[in-house]
Amino acid sequence: MFENFKSGFIGMIGAPNVGKSTLLNQMLGEKVSITSSKPQTTRNRILGVVHREKAQLVMLDTPGIHSAKSPLNKHMVDVAMQCMGDVDLIMFVVDASKPDPNSERLALKGLAKQKMPVILVLNKIDLIKKETLLPLIAKLEPLADFKAIVPVSAETGEQVEELIAILEEQLPQGPPFFPEDSLTDMPERFVAAEMIREKVFRMTSQEIPYSVAVTLDSFTEQEKPPMVKISAVIHVERDSQKGIIIGKQGAMLKKIGTSARQEIERMVGVKVFLKLFVRVEKNWSTDTKAMRRLGYE
Structure with missing residues (x-):
């Protein structure tokens, strides 16, 4: 074949x-x-x-x-x-x-x-x-x-x-490694977390993007009505960064959430309910234990 x-x-x-x-x-x-x-x-x-x-x-x-x-x-x-x-x-x-x-x-x-x-x-x-x-x-x-x-x-x-x-x-001769309909080996929850992080990168400036990691607390698929419910945490290193991510009266966080939700909806093909939280994890990017906890093995 x-x-x-x-x-x-x-x-x-x-x-x-x-x-x-x-x-x-x-x-x-x-x-x-x-x-x-x-x-x-x-x-x-x-x-x-x-x-x-x-x-x-x-x-x-x-x-x-x-x-x-x-x-x-x-x-x-x-x-x-x-x-x-x-x-x-x-x-x-x-x-x-x-x-x-x-x-x-x-x-x-x-x-x-x-x-x-x-x-x-x-x-x-x-x-x-x-x-x-x-x-x-x-x-x-x-x-x-x-x-x-x-x-x-x-x-x-x-x-x-x-x-x-x-x-x-x-390329060498050989059979395919993945089925014909495969685009990636990454689970949807990983891609969803990455899409949220992308919005932070695009919508904030200075050192903020480099101090951000995103983890998902939950990723639940609901059948009736079809919906994906996601609870995600944006981790920052300092309180001042938390304030910038949230923005005045929560405006920046809402903007990040809306843009990420629309992109995730395109990926999963159903309506998405996305809840975002911001948490301070002091100096996580210089702490190898914290890095592992946030997905950087």
Whole structure:
């Protein structure tokens, strides 16, 4: 049945904010990975499955590789580095509009230890003048033994199908790992918590997003009438941050809740009742026990 079928795991590696999550969502045609304009939005390994007639591409979106100092940031870089050893193919993503030589050097150092093929993806070509692309390729090409170099725009979808075809060529032969209707291996409650965190990232500024974690106290599916009831906690590190998240007369929390609820409803396909609480968990991002409790193993 699966004669001449290809399948494999593909690690998406790169500096923070190069657009890996947006690219994953574009490849899937659905949203499974949260995005924002702020770096380090992705904190865990996010799996997405791209289905083609003769191939299945299991994409692993990872946190951005950077020079990490805090326990939370070190956790994120560890997640990305570990992913490199568990895949058949690596997609090294660079922001063509704003290359980050230091983070790219760190990623390339990790890549040098691996033996699997690497595809260089130059993302955000919609933000640059086309004449700057060739000099950038000439600069990056000698840095590693890339099997291919593919310029794309995750935002507009330009060249994304071409990228998928090139990735497919590099995959080993084998049966699919997931059923045809699978998009991800993540439970809905994990995705729901991530969608709430995304809204905090998008709607607050300064240090607030980086001090936030989201956990779900309950995720209950009701049959009649069809509804999902969710109780979630937004964890912050200081009382002042709690005040900002709640906002004047609860306005910010309501805004976050409404936007998250609408997105979760699109995912689950039924009405959602979402109740949000804000809790201070002092300095959780520097406390490894607290990090584990909040889902960062």
